[in-house]
Amino acid sequence: MEYIASERAKQIGGDSLRKRIIACLDMRDGRVVKGVKFVGLHDLGDPIELALRYEQQAADEIVLLDISASPEGRNAQLDVIARVANNLSIPFTVGGGVRVLDDIWALLDAGADKVSINSAALTTPCLIDAASRQFGAQCIVVAIDFRLNSTSVHEVVSHGGRTDTGRDARAWAAEVVNRGAGELLMTCIDRDGTGVGFELALTGELARNLPVPVIASGGARTTAHFVEAFANGVDAALAAGIFHRGELTITELKTQLIGAGVSVRQSLIDPRPC
Amino acid sequence: MTTSTKRIGIIETGAGNVASLHAAIERAGRIAVRLNTPQLDDIDQLVIPGQGRFGPVMQTLKRAGWLPALQLWFNHNRPLLGICVGLQVLFEASEEDVGIHGLGFLRGEVRRLKSPKQPMTGWAAVDFVRPDADERAINEQDGDAYFVNSFVVPDCKEAVAWTEYGERFCAVIRTDAWLACQFHPEKSGRYGAELLNQWLVS
Numbered sequence: 001m002e003y004i005a006s007e008r009a010k011q012i013g014g015d016s017l018r019k020r021i022i023a024c025l026d027m028r029d030g031r032v033v034k035g036v037k038f039v040g041l042h043d044l045g046d047p048i049e050l051a052l053r054y055e056q057q058a059a060d061e062i063v064l065l066d067i068s069a070s071p072e073g074r075n076a077q078l079d080v081i082a083r084v085a086n087n088l089s090i091p092f093t094v095g096g097g098v099r100v101l102d103d104i105w106a107l108l109d110a111g112a113d114k115v116s117i118n119s120a121a122l123t124t125p126c127l128i129d130a131a132s133r134q135f136g137a138q139c140i141v142v143a144i145d146f147r148l149n150s151t152s153v154h155e156v157v158s159h160g161g162r163t164d165t166g167r168d169a170r171a172w173a174a175e176v177v178n179r180g181a182g183e184l185l186m187t188c189i190d191r192d193g194t195g196v197g198f199e200l201a202l203t204g205e206l207a208r209n210l211p212v213p214v215i216a217s218g219g220a221r222t223t224a225h226f227v228e229a230f231a232n233g234v235d236a237a238l239a240a241g242i243f244h245r246g247e248l249t250i251t252e253l254k255t256q257l258i259g260a261g262v263s264v265r266q267s268l269i270d271p272r273p274c
Numbered sequence: 275m276t277t278s279t280k281r282i283g284i285i286e287t288g289a290g291n292v293a294s295l296h297a298a299i300e301r302a303g304r305i306a307v308r309l310n311t312p313q314l315d316d317i318d319q320l321v322i323p324g325q326g327r328f329g330p331v332m333q334t335l336k337r338a339g340w341l342p343a344l345q346l347w348f349n350h351n352r353p354l355l356g357i358c359v360g361l362q363v364l365f366e367a368s369e370e371d372v373g374i375h376g377l378g379f380l381r382g383e384v385r386r387l388k389s390p391k392q393p394m395t396g397w398a399a400v401d402f403v404r405p406d407a408d409e410r411a412i413n414e415q416d417g418d419a420y421f422v423n424s425f426v427v428p429d430c431k432e433a434v435a436w437t438e439y440g441e442r443f444c445a446v447i448r449t450d451a452w453l454a455c456q457f458h459p460e461k462s463g464r465y466g467a468e469l470l471n472q473w474l475v476s
Contacts, residue, residue, distance in 0.1 A: 085297075087297070113422075
């Protein structure tokens with residue numbers, strides 16, 4: 001037993017929970033879309049079909065963000081969410097357009113396991129406290145979009161990257177955790193869609209120091225980017241474009257991560273057609 | 275996949291939705307029935323689902339008349355599956371809500387997990403114990419399952435599988451006809467689906 005334990009600890013994250021690979025679906029008008037730095041969106045397909053494909057490929061979690069919701073005041077599309085939730089057998093996080101407690105309740109009721117809050121957390125920070133008290137920290141994810149501004153400060157941005165908030169991302173991350181966030185989704189919009197790798201100076205620091213899981217997001221293209229993220233302490237890494245475009249399947253990625261000594265979920269791949 | 279006419283009664287504990295569990299039971303080829311009160315005439319197995327916290331779940335069970343019904347179910351050795359907090363309420367008490375009695379079918383107390391991050395949210399290895407001289411065969415495979423919890427049962431004599439996150443705790447416990455897991459099989463992908471298929475009566 002001692003031998004096994006020490007072998008496991010040698011892995012990246014081997015003494016902890018498995019490092020998670022999260023596939024993200026950005027949804028607009030019921031279709032999955034993808035753009036570079038939040039603009040220039042292309043249609044990539046049906047959310048249910050894509051979510052199930054990624055589950056089959058051994059994704060550890062699916063995040064669905066209704067990116068049209070927040071800027072245009074559109075409600076998250078509950079029927080699509082319910083159909084995805086009913087078919088998935090892995091955790092499912094939903095975000096987009098969450099403003100009040102009732103929005104969170106509606107998404108959980110539709111079958112979401114966790115709800116991601118972004119802009120509303122900035123305008124109404126006490127929403128985090130109330131949501132965490134009512135539904136439990138484990139289902140409240142706060143998404144923080146940030147960029148590195150010219151004075152080498154990580155600044156929080158909102159509304160799909162179009163609005164600067166003047167907030168320091170490090171301080172905001174600490175505040176949302178104090179208010180009851182159960183997980184942080186850190187997206188560096190300078191990296192989003194660029195394929196140059198995750199931002200890890202701030203994201204890694206937060207993951208190593210905060211008492212909640214931290215997800216790195218934005219900029220992944222290669223397996224090495226994921227290995228680097230996990231070596232920096234992040235709990236989960238999220239990507240969209242590389243999976244959507246088929247540049248790297250999650251199955252390939254996880255096989256390579258195991259080879260690189262990262263502790264990821266050992267999943268049973270279903271050889272049978274459903 | 276097993277196809278069966280067995281009816282699985284999901285006890286509505288009033289804390290969060292049970293849609294995922296309902297769908298997973300149906301995917302396993304059984305019929306899922308949601309029960310607000312103990313109407314058990316055509317029910318083959320009960321499930322206490324895994325949403326909510328210890329105290330409120332116990333209060334709902336008490337108010338809806340489940341305590342005597344579960345005692346009879348236990349006495350007649352009829353099958354039950356407890357998931358997450360549905361495992362925890364089978365014990366006597368919990369640090370989550372001090373002073374509230376659990377169902378007490380199993381001896382022991384639920385304690386706060388001393389984990390690096392709280393709540394424990396994510397995938398971890400489930401290791402079934404296979405002592406050489408165990409007369410009761412373990413058919414389950416080891417695998418990775420999805421956990422969402424801050425509280426655990428650190429030890430009990432009915433444990434058949436263990437998980438470690440910060441400390442070791444009971445992942446699966448089993449008595450004759452009752453079985454309970456700390457993780458969420460309905461959220462544990464193919465591995466969870468296989469366990470559910472094994473654990474639901476057919």
